[in-house]
Amino acid sequence: MGSKAPIHVLLVSFPGQGHINPLLRLGKCLAAKGLFVTFVTTEDAGKDMTASNNITHKSVTPVGDGFLKFEFFDECLKPNDPIKKSPSTLTPHVELVGKKFISQMIKQHEATNIPISCIINNPFYPWVVDVASDHGIPSALLWIQSTAVFSAYYHYFHKLIPFPSNTEPYIDVQLPSILLKYNEIPDFLHPSSPFPFFGTLILEQFKNLSKPFCVLVDTFDELEHDSIKNLSKYIPIRSIGPLFKIDTKTNISGNFFMPDDCIIGWLNSRPLASVVYISFGSIVHLPQKQVDEIAYGLVNSKVSFLWVLKPPHKHLELQPHFLPNGFIEETSNKGKVVQWSPQEQVLAHPSVACFLTHCGWNSSTEALTLGVPVLTFPAWGDQVTNTKFLVDVLGIGVRLGYSQAENKMVTRDEVKKCLLEATIGSKAEELKRNALRWKKAAEAAVADGGSSERNLNAFLEDIKKLAHN
Structure with missing residues (x-):
């Protein structure tokens, strides 16, 4: 690895597909620059990643001027352990195991010529910055949702x-840069949220926000100028996205x-x-009746479609979806149904007209950056915002x-009605014009000299300064 040892950065990711992708993209960028x-x-998650990719x-894999290495820690649970059934039991268990693993890694590397100089985590593992702090190692947070959503959590915490409460569930929220209705705030913060645990988990990150020296956001200045400007008054925030658009000349992927x-x-x-193109991300599981309505809507609109209908996650114990009788035969010359797709390649393809999406932040920025209009179908969390x-x-x-x-x-x-509105006529043209404008802005942001x-x-x-200190 040359005479001068490279600076070593440790990235610790929550095992969700939507968390791994942006953090791994950041990892590839840092490696390409010599780390x-x-x-x-x-x-x-490691088993899924290695089964589907060349990792x-x-x-240790060379990437640009640096190197990328993967390490996976054992959760110490049997496949059918009841702890795995619920995030509220699994999360504290993984925290215990994870803290121990990361501490051991730090100690092992202290004795080598590449000690860990910086640790970066994403928001569902808020304990990572505590481990870094305990060992006196600088840390940073990669926020994997929008700056506006970060601002909502920050103002709430x-x-x-004022935010909606049990006594006032329908109040609007006036953030510095935008007014959100009660059903437009990240709904983990709403008293009626079906998943309050995730709101609590994310807010844990805001408790120790003084520990990271920097908050990185997978967004760009032109896209969220006002939110970034307002938040910068409180915390050191840097927009470094869209990360998937930065070419690191490597095909390493974390897809499951x-x-x-x-x-x-x-x-x-x-x-x-x-x-x-239709995809609801890696976690969202629609009710079967809703899948039927989408299927009949596709048949009746006669549009051409590519539909990703993935099997539910193995731990969720949900029934796989099925399509209405005769649907595949009736749409065989128009459509295609698959279990998984290379989303970035699909959205970049000239035959794609629009994207029916759950509006996760990765999917949203990919659509924006590739100039593809969207039909919004949010499920929960930041998707509604x-x-x-x-x-x-x-x-x-x-x-x-x-x-x-x-x-x-x-x-x-x-x-x-919405499929036709987004694909033909004046509204579709206007959406496409706007999408292409954002595509241009995103490309400029990641180009040489861009924000x-x-x-x-x-x-x-x-990182270099901190490492040398």
Whole structure:
């Protein structure tokens, strides 16, 4: 590895697909710039990643001027352990095991010529910054949602403004840069949230926000200028995204599934801007009746589509979806249903007209950055806030679904109406114009001298200074 040992950065990721992807993208960027990066997550996630990609536990891969290594820690649980059934029992268990593992890693590397100089985590593992602090190692947080959502959590945690409560569930929230209705705030913060545990978990990160020397956000200045400017008054925040757009000239990926081989070939056979791409991310599981309505909406609208209908996560004990009788036969010349897809490649494909999405932040920024209009179908959490921005602020979306807390069914007629609105006619043209404008802005942000590129380089300089101190 040359005479001068590279600076060693440790990345610790919550094992969700939507958490691993952005942190691994950051890891590849740092490695490409000459750092030695170790990427850590649980063994369960590691098994899925190694089965689907060209990576192995503890192998070191050159990336640009640096290196990337993967390490997976054992959760010390049997496959059917009841602790795995609920996040509220699994999370404290993983924290105990994870803290021990990271502490041992730090000690082992202290004795080598590449001690760990900086630790970066993502928000569902708030304990990582405590471990870093205990060992006197500088840490940073990669926030993997929007700055506006960060601002909502920040204002809630510090009680800076009123939020909906049990006594006043319908009040609007006036953030410095935007007014959000009661059903547009990240719904883990709403008293009626079906998943209050996740709100509590994320707020844990805000308790120890004084420990990281910097908060990195997978966004860009032009996209969230006002939110970034307002938050900068309180915390050192740097926008460094969209991370997936930064070319590190490596095909290392953290995907849990192998995409179907034939997807890109099938898209090549479709006319320009004709296909609706449908995917609800790696976790969201729609009610079966809603899947039926979407299917009938597709049949009735006669649009061409690529639909990712993935099996539910093994720990969730949910029934796999099935499609209405005759659906596959009736749409065989128009559509394709797959279990997983290479989403970035699909969204970049010229035959894709729009994206029916759950509006997770990764999917939202990928759509924006690749110039693809969206039909919004949020389920929970930050997805409802992202919907507000995609539709009302950024002008690239049509509202279709509701959050699962609202318990509303979207009918096949609504699906058909919105599919047509987003793919043909003046509204579709306006959405596409706006999407292309954001695509241009995103490309400029990550280009040489762009806002995100400057911020990433400044962060790198910080790490180097801290390492030499």
